[in-house]
Amino acid sequence: MKKKITLFVCLFLFAIANICHAGGSDIMWARHLDAFIEGLYIDHTFACVNDNGQNSCYAYHGGSGLSLGDYLSGTYGYGYAYKLKRCATHPAQCKVVWGIEGTCHQESNKMLYSSGKKVSQADGYWLTYLYFGHYGHFAFDWKWSNCKLVCNY
Numbered sequence: 001m002k003k004k005i006t007l008f009v010c011l012f013l014f015a016i017a018n019i020c021h022a023g024g025s026d027i028m029w030a031r032h033l034d035a036f037i038e039g040l041y042i043d044h045t046f047a048c049v050n051d052n053g054q055n056s057c058y059a060y061h062g063g064s065g066l067s068l069g070d071y072l073s074g075t076y077g078y079g080y081a082y083k084l085k086r087c088a089t090h091p092a093q094c095k096v097v098w099g100i101e102g103t104c105h106q107e108s109n110k111m112l113y114s115s116g117k118k119v120s121q122a123d124g125y126w127l128t129y130l131y132f133g134h135y136g137h138f139a140f141d142w143k144w145s146n147c148k149l150v151c152n153y
Helices: 002-019 081-088 104-115 125-132 138-151
Strands: 026-037 040-051 054-058 077-079
Touching: 026 081, 026 104, 040 081, 040 104, 040 125, 054 081, 077 081, 077 104, 081 104, 081 138, 104 125, 104 138
Parallel strands: none
Antiparallel strands: 026 040, 026 077, 040 054
């Protein structure tokens, strides 16, 4: 009886570990490219998702694509593809005004939100984070709130 209970507990914990991650069941990650802005070396970032075996990448500024750049360390996670795609297709609520509300770093974080990951390993992230935060300038919190509604976060 004790073995059966132990086996049941182990199987239950295994099931929870595989089901209850930060987001959904779709694989998400970010990619990055070298960029130079005002003489500073920073990374251009964009969010990618595997939705039913189909890989897609999204960015409002600076381009995106699976053939561009490299995987950005620390961004691999599970989220909801439909939420990332909703964010990518609602620029009025989710796109930042570059340099005023944020950069590609903040946009990528918005798209990766359901996975719980951020592009904090990107070169130059510390600088954009200090000024714009993780999801865009604090003065535009209302816009981030609207983005979360549209993306169904």
